[in-house]
Structures are given as structure tokens and as C-alpha cells.
Amino acid sequence: MAIYPIPEYLQDSHDGAEWAVASILEDRVVALLYLTDIAPELGDHVNEPSAEFMIEQWARKATGDLQQLQLLGAVRVGVVTTGGFEERWPLAAWAPGPGSQWLH
Numbered sequence: 387m388a389i390y391p392i393p394e395y396l397q398d399s400h401d402g403a404e405w406a407v408a409s410i411l412e413d414r415v416v417a418l419l420y421l422t423d424i425a426p427e428l429g430d431h432v433n434e435p436s437a438e439f440m441i442e443q444w445a446r447k448a449t450g451d452l453q454q455l456q457l458l459g460a461v462r463v464g465v466v467t468t469g470g471f472e473e474r475w476p477l478a479a480w481a482p483g484p485g486s487q488w489l490h
Contacts, residue, residue: 390415391470403467405432405441407452407477411459415471424451438463438475445477452477 390410396418407424409417421428421441425448431440441463445452455461461477 388413388473389470390473392418392466400466403465405437406464406466406471407455408462408464408471408473409455409458409460410462410473417455417458418466418471419451419455420466424448442477 390408390413392415396415398418398420400420400422405421407419407421408415421432425441425444428440428444431437434440452461462471462473463475463477464471464473466472
């Protein structure tokens with residue numbers, strides 16, 4: 387599990403540890419989206435032991451936000467803490483084009 391510092395321009399008013407997806411390029415966070423902002427339907431499921439499963443299921447249906455992150459770098463799921471972005475696992479890659487889908 388890697389920990390990446392969050393650049394000042396990406397720091398937000400979110401408080402405490404919170405799940406997020408980040409675009410990582412050359413070992414740096416270049417974009418960051420909080421799951422509470424882009425996937426409010428996940429609710430408290432991200433705090434359960436099945437968080438990885440729930441997030442992966444959501445990601446299979448999500449498109450726009452995750453596609454934009456992938457254009458910037460490798461998409462990772464993790465938790466934002468005072469120490470930075472703590473990567474938990476990579477998100478599957480998006481295959482653009484007709485019949486676009488997330489590759490697993």
C-alpha cells in the first residue's frame with residue numbers, strides 16, 4: 387500500500403479519513419475525487435468489510451468521472467487522511483470505444 391502526498395491545489399474541506407479515487411502519474415496524485423461526492427449511493431457501505439466489493443460494483447457502472455481520471459493517470463482507490471492519499475487497490479482499466487466497458 388503506497389501513500390502519496392496530496393498537492394495543495396487538491397486539498398479540500400473534507401474532514402477526517404474518507405474514501406476517494408485518485409489519478410496517479412509518476413508517483414504523484416494529479417486528480418482526486420471523493421466517493422461521497424461522486425457516489426453518494428454507496429453511503430456507509432464503504433465503511434463495511436465489503437467496501438472493495440461495493441466500490442468495484444459501483445465502478446463497473448460509473449463512467450464519466452472515472453474515465454476522466456484515467457485520462458490523467460492510473461486510477462487508484464484509497465483513503466484520504468492527514469498523511470495523504472493511502473492507496474488500497476488499483477481500479478480496473480477502462481476500454482474506450484464502441485461497447486465501452488471497464489476491464490477486469
